[in-house]
Amino acid sequence: QSALTQPASVSGSPGQSITISCTGPTSDVRDNHFVSWYQQHPGKAPRLIIFEVSNRASGVSHRFSASKSGDTASLTISGLQADDEAVYYCSSYRRSDPLKVFGGGTKLTVL
């Protein structure tokens, strides 16, 4: 069972915005600077899109943004496009075992 909790699925129409939440223990989210987000298309390796809470990785569209409030981190995708359809994972590094945890993943469907 993941220490980070995400909704199993979200959906939106092209052009709309969606937000994916990621909730976890204080040590894994609230007090943690190393919250990140990954995108994974079927059959592919994960791709880092956000690191250190809100920083976009190199080459990532400005349509992707992220933030954190209390025990919840959030990923927002604006101007949804068909290629955004994927599974999104939040993640954080921890000071205790396991040293890195992932959320259960959220499947984004673009209607």
Added chain:
Amino acid sequence: QVQLVESGGGVVQPGTSLRLSCATSGFPFSSYGVHWVRQAPGEGLQWVAAISDNGINKYYVDSVKGRFTISRDNSRNTLYLHMNSLTTDDSAVYFCARPLGAIFSELTYWGPGTLVTVSP
């Protein structure tokens, strides 16, 4: 460019062993820590292990401690995962991944993965 390519996966029986390799290129391998992350069929991601750039410091998820060993050969630019006493719960695609900078910075570069199936 940075490349990581895993190999060594296959179908094995419970209780047996397997060694995965991750061949790297396009960066100074000996300057970076590297990780293994796995994904069971239809499931999410699970961090498995990490090793420091010089191979001295090694880190594991509890479920593989004592059974898996991460190692590296900096002369061959290759990362390994030695897996013993395999169980059906170890069935997964295994990815090697390199952080952007320090060992516990974000995993920026990933290989395509290699599938391990543990089946009676």
